Amino acid sequence: MNDLPVVVIGAGPQGLAAAAHLRERGLEVLVLESGAAAGAAVAEWGHVRLFSPWPELMDRVAVDLLQSTGWVAPTAGYPTGAEWVESYLAPLGESLAPWIQYDARVTGVSRVGRDRLVDADRGDQPFTVHAVNAAGRECRIEARAVIDASGTWRTPSPAGADGLPALGEKANADKIHYGVPDRKAPERYAGKHTVVLGAGDSSLNAILELDRIAQDHPGTTITWALRRATTSNTFGGGAADQLERRGALGTRAREAVEAGRVALVAGFRTSEFRRAGEQVVVVAEDGRVLTGVDRVVALTGFRPDLSFLSELRLDLDSTLEAPRRVADEVDPNLHSCGSVQATGAADLAHPDEPNFYMVGMKSYGRAPTFLAMTGYEQVRSVVAMVAGDPEAAARVELALPDTGVCGGSGLYDEPAATAEGGCCGAAPEFVQVGAGPVLP
Known part of the structure; x- marks a missing residue:
């Protein structure tokens, strides 16, 4: 051969x-x-x-x-x-x-x-x-x-929390984007309500891009929905990250949340998208809903x-x-x-x-x-x-930089009250947006 x-x-x-x-x-x-x-x-x-x-x-x-x-x-x-x-x-x-x-x-x-x-x-x-x-x-x-x-x-992962496409995900594909928004092309998001699904570097980038759009275009609102019930590791290692710019992503996203420019919803596990005129309603497995949503950015891996x-x-x-x-x-x-x-x-x-x-x-x-x-x-x-x-x-010719995160991806089901935000610092308070019964 x-x-x-x-x-x-x-x-x-x-x-x-x-x-x-x-x-x-x-x-x-x-x-x-x-x-x-x-x-x-x-x-x-x-x-x-x-x-x-x-x-x-x-x-x-x-x-x-x-x-x-x-x-x-x-x-x-x-x-x-x-x-x-x-x-x-x-x-x-x-x-x-x-x-x-x-x-x-x-x-x-x-x-x-x-x-x-x-x-x-x-x-x-x-x-x-x-x-x-x-x-x-x-x-x-x-x-x-x-x-x-x-x-x-x-092959991006679907938005459904069970690893399968959420009900209505394919039918509402025109409202869902599986990549990071571009602030230089704000038309899809300016003056509208966008929900970001996911927690990771892509999600942090998406939050920052949308935050810039929101600051340039009044009336733009952002909701960040996380599957995990704790945000202890959501923002990365900050100054402790040996890749400086990676740490800065989380630091800036945290600032946007704490300043109230981004509403954070924890423990939100998407099960369905429902059309409501020109908008969609995002429904969680526990019955909570995010209403008045113009765009969804799904970055679930x-x-x-x-x-x-x-x-x-x-x-x-x-x-x-x-x-x-x-x-x-x-x-x-x-x-x-x-x-x-x-x-x-x-x-x-x-x-x-x-x-x-x-x-x-x-x-x-x-x-x-x-x-x-x-x-x-x-x-x-x-x-x-x-x-x-x-x-x-x-031979091993590479030493990887540390993230500054203490390890693991955080607790999945525990309430946010667990330990003052975990080993990597306090997390911001949760903001529940559109919480309520499932719409008929």
């Missing part, structure tokens, strides 16, 4: 880094990207500013490749997604252009002559990767290894698309849908982002499918808060293993 390429799925940050590492080691590579350009998914949230600085957003080997072309690396500041694409991902895509196929959506991965049921010599067979282009033309590619860096951006991997024997954690050994490190019920360790080829391997790896955000399954530098370390280790260098694969 040594004459076959390594197929990389996705031309995002980790997929491009994987291609650069493979080329550095003299291995043939083919990158299949469903979008029309490098970093296509990142471009869709291009208005969002990252909380990692430039040096942590670029892979070392990719930088070496780019510098050989005369490219000059950004050295300071915190780029937006669009700036990340323009100044790094797009040039990297151009440097790797001979090995990238765009508008190529992967529809299946298996083994030559072996479906999921067949044991015989399974690991000795090449992979088969099926893909389709924008015109609907299908192709079948044989590969010595497959690195899935397809991410989770295309993302999940991996495993549908095209159904013929592979994957060793996944049943809860997170991440590789089992990775899940032990990133389970949000047990860890904050800063309490996890770097993961490499040994953690990402699937024993029954040698030479298949998930890297990047997809390797975390449903767990949140993935850092680009985590993915670059994964790529370095995985490519070393594919290239037959287990010693390099086993």
Whole structure:
């Protein structure tokens, strides 16, 4: 199989880094990207500013490749997604252009002559990767290894608290947005009532973007609905976060809540969306309602698309849908982002499918808060293993910054009175908005 390429799925940050590492080691590579350009998914949230600085957003080997072309690396500041694409991902895509196929959506991965049921010599067979282009033309590619860096951006989690679409979620899709609002395009939100569902870095960004819109456009109101009954970890580690800008996100969101510009509702677990003229009513499982809602921003996480991997024997954690050994490190019920360790080829391997790896955000399954530098370390280790260098694969060349959060994601059902806001400081008082019986 040594004459076959390594197929990389996705031309995002980790997929491009994987291609650069493979080329550095003299291995043939083919990158299949469903979008029309490098970093296509990142471009869709291009208005969002990252909380990692430039040096942590670029892979070392990719930088070496780019510098050989005369490219000059950004050295300071915190780029937006669009700036990340323009100044790094797009040039990297151009440097790797001979090995990238765009508008190529992967529809299946298996083994030559072996479906999921067949044991015989399974690991000795090449992979088969099926893909389709924008015109609907299908192709079948044989590969010595497959690195899935397809991410989770295309599969946001639904708004329903039970992990399923809430009743009426699909019928009211025109009122629901699954990304961070852009204050430079305020038309959807200015002068209106927006409900943000979710708690995480994306939600913090959404709150700040909407708060800026509200300050520029009187009459704009914001409600932030959290599933958890306590806000002890909602605002992150603040000044204790070793990533300064990440800590600042939570600090500024807390200020907006405490100033009364954002109404916070805790323990609100969405079960239904009901149309009310041009607005919607958001209904919780306990019967509370949020009324007069013009827009809903649902940021309840993302999940991996495993549908095209159904013929592979994957060793996944049943809860997170991440590789089992990775899940032990990133389970949000047990860890904050800063309490996890770097993961490499040994953690990402699937024993029954040698030479298949998930890297990047997809390797975390449903767990949140993935850092680009985590993915670059994964790529370095995985490519070393594919290239037959287990010693390099086993090394750990990354220390993750601490979030300043004491660990875990906070209590789920306990009342807010529990312990003065938890170990990370006092939480603001809850503001109950639109609480009442379910509408008929």
